[in-house]
Amino acid sequence: MNNTPLLKIEHLDKHFGRQHVxxxxxxxIDKGEFVSILGPSGCGKTTLLRVIMGLEPPDSGTIVHNGQDITHLKPNKRGFSIVFQDYALFPHLNLYDNIAYGLKLQKLSHxxxxxxxxxxxxxxxxxxxVKKLPSQLSGGMQQRAAIARSLVLGNDLLLLDEPFSALDAVVKVDLGDELKELQRRFGITMIMVTHDQEEAFSLSDRVIVMQKGHIAAFDTPEELYLNRSGDEFIKSFITDQINKRARYVRKLIGGAGHEED
Ligand SMILES: Nc1ncnc2c1ncn2[C@@H]1O[C@H](COP(=O)(O)OP(=O)(O)O)[C@@H](O)[C@H]1O
Ligand SMILES: [Mg+2]
Known part of the structure; x- marks a missing residue:
């Protein structure tokens, strides 16, 4: 059995000026896991994704992918894909060219x-x-296109930065369910950044709760919920939304019980 984690991050540090981000x-993170990085705006989530992707160098620390130290590798040598909120696809290229883009860079034949x-x-x-531009695709199609791009490149890690933040609640739930399904079906490891607890809890195998640049907790949604009295930050962050969102939490801890007002 192969127990090597897909991604192993150790003592990662990054400053912007005097700010310790x-x-x-x-x-x-294990192979095939869906992990969310959850935390308030400005806590360092996007910076962490960019450092993992290789778009931003860390001050110190190591990033190991399938046992290989990739801390200093260029982004396109890491075998990771990233989806940002607003530009998962190149707007001026049709769907086919968007998916083929990475392969063209590898100079494969037509x-x-x-x-x-x-x-x-x-x-x-x-x-x-195939011939449509991204603006002509539904949200679900754009999401599937981003996954298609990872698959054709043989990438085993997909990073998503607030992929649903611009969407309304109903579409958000549908796309979240579909993303989860695709993740299971293709065994792609995913790390999704979000400030939305409900999104993180309903989709993830495990959740990293970030607070001002450090990890306040890293556990399953169930454990985070049940241990909410443990840490003051976790307690306030998580319980704040519980009354409003009790429906989701009930579903998560077993789907038992009926809905109350
Ligand atoms: N390129 C940069 N230069 C300087 N400061 C930055 C840069 N990128 C992010 N920051 C700062 O680092 C902090 C964390 O930002 P970010 O990682 O974008 O947070 P999040 O994604 O959790 O909202 C913020 O205070 C932000 O202003
Ligand atoms: Mg961000």
Whole structure:
């Protein structure tokens, strides 16, 4: 059995000027896990994703991917994909070219690219939309396209930065369910940044709660909920929303019981 974590982060540190944005972060993520990084705005979530992706160098610490130290590798050598809130896809390229983009950079032949891209588009129910521009695709299609891009590149880690924050509540739940389904089906490890507790709790295997650049907790949604008296920050962060969102929490701890007003 292979117990090597997919991603192992040790003593990661990052300053912007005098601001300590990532403070001695150490954690591991297993293959196939869906992990959310949950915390208030400004706590360092996006910076952590950018450092993992290689878009921002850390001051110190190490990042290990499948046992290999990648701390100083260029972003395109890491085998990770990233989806930002507003630009998962290149707006001026049609769907096919968006998915093929990374393969073109690898200088694969036209035929090889087509051989990889078309079956993936078919698998993700996107074949009808190959010629469409991102603006002509639904939110669900754009999300599936981002996943298709990871798959054709053979990437095993998808990073998502607040992927649902611009959407209304109903669409958000649908896309969240679909993302989770695709993640299970294709075994892609995902790290999703969010400031939305309900989103993090309903989708994730484990949740990293971040507070001012450090990890306040890293556990399953169930444990975080049940241990909410443990830490003052966790307590206020998590209980704040519980009354408002009791419905989600009940679903999460077993789906038992009926709804009360
Ligand atoms: N490139 C940068 N230069 C200077 N400060 C930055 C930069 N990027 C982020 N910051 C600061 O670092 C802190 C964490 O930012 P960020 O990681 O974007 O937080 P989050 O994604 O949790 O909202 C914020 O105070 C932000 O202003
Ligand atoms: Mg952010």
């Amino acid at each position: 990532l403070n001695d972060l150490t954690f591991s 035929d090889e690219i087509k051989k990889r891209v078309m079956p993936t588009l078919e698998l993700l129910r996107l074949k009808e939309a």
